[in-house]
Each structure stands twice: as C-alpha cells, then as structure tokens.
Amino acid sequence: MEKKVQQYYKLKAKQKELEKELAGLRQEILAHINEAGQTEAVFGSYKVKLVTQNRKEYDDDKLYQTLSDPELWRLLSRADPAKVASLTKLKVIAEEKIAHTYDVKTIQLLQVDKQ
Incomplete structure (x- = not known):
C-alpha cells in the first residue's frame, strides 16, 4: 500500500506541473490569437x-x-x-x-x- 500512496503522491505532483505548464501555454496561445484579432x-x-x-x-x-x-x-x-x-x-x-x-x-x- 505504501507504493500506491507513493505513486499517487508522485502523480499528483506531476499533475500540478502539467496543469501549470498547460495554463502557461494556454495564456500564450490566447494572447497570440487575440493580438491577431482572430x-x-x-x-x-x-x-x-x-x-x-x-x-x-x-x-x-x-x-x-x-x-x-x-x-x-x-x-x-x-x-x-x-x-x-x-x-x-x-x-x-x-x-x-x-x-x-x-x-x-x-x-x-x-x-x-x-x-
């Protein structure tokens, strides 16, 4: 069970990293599209x-x-x-x-x- 808890913890940390990266990419894409007026x-x-x-x-x-x-x-x-x-x-x-x-x-x- 300890391995499952450890794996869960690692995946949650990775999820946070991915969500942060996704948010940054989303903002960059939105800015680019909005600047182009599209x-x-x-x-x-x-x-x-x-x-x-x-x-x-x-x-x-x-x-x-x-x-x-x-x-x-x-x-x-x-x-x-x-x-x-x-x-x-x-x-x-x-x-x-x-x-x-x-x-x-x-x-x-x-x-x-x-x-």
Whole structure:
C-alpha cells in the first residue's frame, strides 16, 4: 500500500506541473490569437478556436434577500448557477426578479483540434 500512496503522491505532483505548464501555454496561445484579432487559426495540422461564453456569478446574499421564500431557498441552499438557471427556465423564478443578484463574467475557452 505504501507504493500506491507513493505513486499517487508522485502523480499528483506531476499533475500540478502539467496543469501549470498547460495554463502557461494556454495564456500564450490566447494572447497570440487575440493580438491577431482572430477567433480561429490553423498552425500546421492543428486548428485553434476561441469560444467566448458569459457566466453568471451570483451574490448569495442578494439572491437570498430576493428569494426570501424559505421553500424556494431550500431548493437552492446556495447560489448554484445551474440550479438557478433551471429554476428560471422552469419559470419558478422570474429572470427579471433576480437580474440584480449576479454579475456576468465573460470567459474565453480554448479548443485545439488535430485536423
């Protein structure tokens, strides 16, 4: 069992290194694509595509004050964007009612595919 724990520790350390390297490469690729004013590019046999998404980040306190119904808040328990989106889609919560309870964060996703 000690060998398994040791192997796990080594792999987690390697994972951290890889994630750090991936983050650096991602930033360099994003910077290059953004500087060129593009959303897609081809480098050799690799196609790079930037996808922009907007994500809502809810303020728990504002949302709780707006949804003061304890039964409704019990369904959420905290501001889980997926749960809030489901409840608005089902029209349990009106989008207009909670519009002031979140900020929209724009993120860029990087997709790299081999052609």
